Amino acid sequence: MRKVGSILLLLGLESVGFAVFVAFMVAEGLGAIMAVLFGVLIASLALGRTKRLSEALRNLFEEHRKLAIAWGGLFVLALPFILHDNPYAVHMLFLAGLFVALAIGLDFQVGSTNLVNFATASTYGIGAYTAALLSVSFGWSFWIVLPLSGLAGMLFGFVLGLPTMKTKTYYLSLVTMAVGLIIYLLLNNLSWTGGPNGIAGIPTPTIGGSDFADGLTVFGIELPFQANFYYLILAVVLVEYIVARRLHMSKVGLAWNAIRDDEIAASCQGIDVTGYKIMAFYTNAFFDGLVGAIYAFSVGFISPENFAFMLSVIVIAMVLVGGMGNTAGVVVGAVLLTLIPEKLQVVEAYRLWLFAIIMLVMLLARPRGLFPQLVRQYR
Amino acid sequence: MTHFLEVSFIALMLSSTYILIAVGFTLFFGAINIVHFAHGDVAMLGAFVAIILYGTADALGLIGGSPIWVWAPLLAAAIAVATGGLGLLFERTIIKPFRASPMLITLVATVALGIIVRESVRLFYPQGSNPQVFPNLFGQSGIRLGELYFRTGHLVMLGLSLLLIIAMILLIRRTRIGLSIRAVSQNIEAASLSGINPDVVIMLTFFIGSILAGVAGVLIGSYYSMIKFDVGLMYGIKGFSAAVVGGLGNFYGAILGGLTLGVIETFASAYVPEGMAYKDVYAFLIVIFFLVFKPSGILAEKQYEKV
Secondary structure, eight states, X not given: OHHHHHHHHHHHHHHHHHHHHHHHHHOOSHHHHHHHHHHHHHHHHHHHHOHHHXXXXXXXXXXXXXXXXXXXXXXXXXXXXXXXXXXXXXXXXXXXHXXXXXXXXXXXXXXXXXXXXXXXXXXXXXXXHHHHHHHHHSOOOHHHHHXXXXXXXXXXXXXXXXXXXTXXXXXXXXXXXXXXXXXXXXXXXXXXXXXXXXXXXXXXXXXXXXXXTSOOEETTEEOOTHHHHHHHHHHHHHHHXXXXXXXXXXXXXXXXXXXXXXXXXXXXXXXXXXXXXXXXXXXXXXXXXXXXXXXXXXXSEEOGGXXXXXXXXXXXXXXXXXXXXXXXXXXXXXXXXXXXXXXXXXXXXXXHXXXXXXXXXXXXXXXXXXXXXXXXXXX | OHHHHHHHHHHHHHHHHXXXXXXXXXXXXXXXXXXXXXXXXXXXXXXXXXXXXXXXXXXXXXXXXXOHHHHHHHHHHHHHHHHHHHHHHHIIIIIGGGTTSOHHHXXXXXXXXXXXXXXXXXXXXXXXXXXXEOOOTTTTOEEEETTEEEEHHHHHHHHHHHHXXXXXXXXXXXXXXXXXXXXXXXXXXXXXHTTOOHHHHHHHHHHHHXXXXXXXXXXXXXXXXXXXXXXXXXXXXXXXXXXXXXXXXXXXXXXXXXXHHHHHHHHHHHXXXXXXXXXXHHHHXXXXXXXXXXXXOXXXXXXXXXX
């Protein structure tokens, strides 16, 4: 009887969360947006302050782990169906997925290894430009271009990692910033990248004869075409999430955490500091490149403005607001910080201003993130 | 030769702008180990404060009514106090709560602060999204030296900046205030044990640093004869680069870094083909180059790492 009760409680809690999310997605007014934000902040504060509540919730979740994940997964899959008459909402979901992928990738560096990286926009941009150039100039198919873009990003991450090995903290952040700005300036000034005009006319991907630009009809519900890209990015996020969890549990994650906590102590334990740091760089960069390619194919047009310095800062902010080192927290941070500016379109000119204020308030209220990494537990 | 001298003059102007901003970065880092990323925007605010105060003084009839040596120092002092006060306000409200946080949090929080400052100017200053005309204090007058021609305004501003930089060196090296700033920068606990109030020193560094940034803003404004709300980000990054290349926390490092960056940028855009478009690329390549070989800056203090 108790078990049935706890299952119902879990599903009920999750469902309430989903309902709030859907309400947020369709909400128009500023009041509703602020209410949801405030709610998340309060929930995070409550979880952080009252240990009993957070432990009870975690135990509840652990007890019915599979069920909880299945119910959540079903919801994520069903979202385009729930929002099927609102293509813009589905597009926002796609963008949220995109940034979740970038943020989880960056967390390999920032959260796990304490390597600051202000060049996310460039690795992402290199993936996007690789994809755009290969598909527009050579007409290569999306499915060949996608892994190649990931590899291009990875190669760039490797090259970026090498000169930064000796630098730390602010020095490291400046090197990555400088690289990011150089790539941005080059994209703007080189002729073969299209300069400030970028590259247009990137064809939409096809799969088994059906085009991604055509909406699917499933169970009699007509999905907007944006749903195709949503499911694509969802697959990438899923793979990345599993990779992130696996790495976190493995020797690699432990080595990364050891380097984060103390580099010298880590090297004294026989951890190959340089090797693992570079690995953090190129693992992140691989996913950035992949995501960049998906972005390029989904919008069909890219220009240097999509890969400016601020994008790197925002992805870092997502990791920080979510909670460094905690993949689930990073997902929350990325979704929030993608949807807030999109939702703030209602205040038009005041959008960026308000967004920065919200970001600052969140950092002030929860300096370690909404859901910080817990101490490793071994069971 | 004439061209070379002209380019050198521009390089000196740009370098002193970078130095004035970089000194702030290095002071803050020395005092509390943080990077204040909205510092470039404080420079922009300095220029706007100057426009507003100049306009007010002009409207009150102070500018025409008294000789230049009366109103100019008064105006300069008012601009300095206002900009320094703004910097102090940011420290008290935004930076202080993050003093014990990891570096990245402070960095992103100050980036957010920078966005708020920039957007506030754009939204709330009349016609804020357009470039604002910067008052030209010295008209079109200039000094001719052979084939060279210098605008008086540029010469005065450059002279003032160089004087300020020298004054800063003296302040840091020769006075009790400088001594306490250096003490806090070396070891904040030991400094407070010797009767220095670290909080006062921190506030002082923010006040002084913001004034210097404000002067840099006025320098930018009078050089281009206009100022726009979004110039702060790039100048902030350049000032930060100068401070880091020189060695964060080292006062002379900031000067060296600013000089390096300003010279490279100006000469690259003057002498390298297509240099104008790529001048920032060269500047940042130099930054990377220096940090690869000198990972903690040119004048890094010897640090022993401990577990």
